[in-house]
Amino acid sequence: MxxxxxxxxxxxxxxxxxxxxxxxxxxxxxxxxxxxxxxxxxxxxxxxxxxxxxxxxxxxxxxxxxxxxxxxxxxxxxxxxxxxxxxxxxxxxxxxxxxxxxxxxxxxxxxxxxxxxxxxxxxxxxxxxxxxxxxxxxxxxxNPIVYVNADLFRRAGLDPDRPLTTWDEVIEASKRITALGNGIHGSYYRWQGDWMYSSLLFGFGGRMMNEAETEVGFAGPEGRATLGVLDRLVREGGMPTLAGEAGAQAFAAGRIGMYFWSTAFLRSAINSLGQNFALTTWAFPRGDREKGRLPxxxxxxxxxxxxxxxxxxxxxxxxxxxxxxxxxxxxxxxxxxxxxxxxxxxxxxxxxxxxxxxxxxxxxxxxxxxxxWFAFPGPNGVRITRVITDNITRVVEQKAPIDTALADMAAEVARLLPRA
The missing domain is CATH 3.40.190.10 (Periplasmic binding protein-like II)
Known part of the structure; x- marks a missing residue:
């Protein structure tokens, strides 16, 4: 038929x-x-x-x-x-x-x-x-939100009921919470995959590709600002380089002050926390309050x-x-x-x-x-996601500077896109 x-x-x-x-x-x-x-x-x-x-x-x-x-x-x-x-x-x-x-x-x-x-x-x-x-x-x-350990905020002299709206504020708060020591970290941004990357990128008003889908759109200032946030969260804010579910587990164990991830995690977070700490949620910070959007x-x-x-x-x-x-x-x-x-x-x-x-x-x-949620054209969408994750990982693990990782990511993605 x-x-x-x-x-x-x-x-x-x-x-x-x-x-x-x-x-x-x-x-x-x-x-x-x-x-x-x-x-x-x-x-x-x-x-x-x-x-x-x-x-x-x-x-x-x-x-x-x-x-x-x-x-x-x-x-x-x-x-x-x-x-x-x-x-x-x-x-x-x-x-x-x-x-x-x-x-x-x-x-x-x-x-x-x-x-x-x-x-x-x-x-x-x-x-x-x-x-x-x-x-x-x-x-x-x-959409992405911020999961907040209210107890760690109070221990660091911060107010969990006052949502932080800029990445500068987030990094400063992360630094103060990390200073508590004893395996405590101020923040964890779940960077694996293109969705959380686009959360930052779109928040700065950026795009994955230009509107005509003829060239990569993240190689400019918005893309650089996106990797810059992740770089600073590690270098200044003390973010650990955990992978995947390890970050969620560390947050549930009460060792992370702010966890940046999808709303999809909310019920699981509530169920897994038990009486570990008081949880609150904030809106996701956007680098550009006027142009910024969320995937x-x-x-x-x-x-x-x-x-x-x-x-x-x-x-x-x-x-x-x-x-x-x-x-x-x-x-x-x-x-x-x-x-x-x-x-x-x-x-x-x-x-x-x-x-x-x-x-x-x-x-x-x-x-x-x-x-x-942007879908790359052509048959290589999954491979493109891996390229993006691999290059973000280089920045998070401090194995490549921002500009090098961004240039490599743009070039590798461009090679995987359909040719005109």
């Missing part, structure tokens, strides 16, 4: 009255980052199957991160063994769509009427648009199924996962901000939750600053 024929068949099925499928359909679903998502994924699947007895949702072994998840699905697709539905990092949807693997969801949404009435705003729909189609629906969105992290569901019945079942599950009910489960269990506009406005879903949980409001308050 051709892709167009399969799509038309699926749309026709959705146009018919909502009758139970003739026999149970099992769909296989893939996602990444189980440390963040596992509990909410299980809850959403259980609630969906309780309401839809004609569909069985089975999860494949999750990938440890978005990059590994993309590479896994692309390899499986070569052999025709891709899952029916995959949840990919928002910056990886483009690569899936450009390979003609993603089902265009636009006709399916149109069959249900006004997408806005379903809670899908144009801005949120744009997060799943790529290669000229509606390649996915955003499932979880995040939208998170994931989108992409339907890869080829069989019409499984396409329909996968779409139904994705719609539930991104509905007000699914969004409420996801937000409460993680810290991501809502992907469905109806969820935040309804007290039965999240309205009352935010009033009772002020730590979760920090990310919501930053939503007007959110812009898409």
């Amino acid at each position: 051709s892709r167009r024929t399969a799509l038309l068949a699926t749309a026709a099925t959705l146009a018919a009255p909502r009758l139970a499928l003739a026999s149970p359909v099992e769909i296989e679903v893939h996602y990444a980052m189980p440390l963040v998502y596992k509990d909410v994924k299980e809850q959403i699947a259980a609630e969906f199957m309780r309401r839809n007895a004609d569909v069985k949702v089975s999860y494949r072994t999750p990938s440890p991160n978005y990059e590994d998840g993309t590479q896994l699905v692309l390899r499986q697709a070569v052999a025709g063994q891709q899952p029916d539905l995959t949840f990919q990092g928002l910056n990886r949807v483009r690569g899936i769509a450009e390979r003609n693997l993603a089902l265009d969801l636009s006709p399916l949404l149109a069959q249900e009427g006004d997408a806005g009435a379903l809670g899908y705003s144009p801005e949120l729909l744009s997060l799943g648009r790529a290669a000229g189609i509606q390649a996915g629906l955003a499932f979880a969105t995040s 939208t992290g998170g994931a989108a569901g992409v339907v890869l199924a080829r069989d019409p019945a499984r396409q329909r079942a996968a779409y139904r599950f994705l719609r539930f996962a991104t509905s007000p009910e699914g969004t409420a489960i996801m937000v409460k269990g993680t810290g991501y901000v809502p992907v469905n506009a109806l969820a935040g406005a309804d007290s039965s879903h999240l309205g009352d939750f935010y009033r009772a949980n002020p730590l979760f409001r920090t990310g919501v308050n930053q939503m007007p600053l959110m812009v898409p």
Whole structure:
């Protein structure tokens, strides 16, 4: 069956009255980052199957991160063994769509009427648009925030209730907290990956590429300022050169004053802290208060199924996962901000939750600053992320000066981009 024929068949099925499928359909679903998502994924699947007895949702072994998840699905697709539905990092949807693997969801949404009435705003729909189609629906969105150990701030003579808004203030506070000694560090910025790099870069008003996508956009003053912050956090602020989860563990153990990371970590942070210390959250500092923006992290569901019945079942599950009910489960269990506009406005879903949980409001308050997580064109997106991380690591580990690392990073990324 051709892709167009399969799509038309699926749309026709959705146009018919909502009758139970003739026999149970099992769909296989893939996602990444189980440390963040596992509990909410299980809850959403259980609630969906309780309401839809004609569909069985089975999860494949999750990938440890978005990059590994993309590479896994692309390899499986070569052999025709891709899952029916995959949840990919928002910056990886483009690569899936450009390979003609993603089902265009636009006709399916149109069959249900006004997408806005379903809670899908144009801005949120744009997060799943790529290669000229509606390649996915955003499932979880995040932005970077500051996790603050209020006890360490008070020990250093600082006020945790006064958010720091500039990087100079952050570095000075980090220096004072590090001076407490005994293995205490003032700050930890989780630098691995292009998302946290873009958080700094976009905050300075920078871009990953120029608007025409003809050349690298981070090689200028904004990119230099971005690496400069990381360099100063290490040299002046005493930031440790920990990798990945080691930074989160050090923060949870009460040895880090400020932890810069995604809102997605919030529920995990609250659960892991116990009575270790008092936690608060701040808005993410922006180097340029006027031009600065923040990248939208998170994931989108992409339907890869080829069989019409499984396409329909996968779409139904994705719609539930991104509905007000699914969004409420996801937000409460993680810290991501809502992907469905109806969820935040309804007290039965999240309205009352935010009033009772002020730590979760920090990310919501930053939503007007959110812009898409940039996706590099061409087939080398994952390799580009590694190049960026490797060169940032050289700066953090004090193995290369800022200008050298920036020039190398720009040159290496340029070589991996498609040629005109």
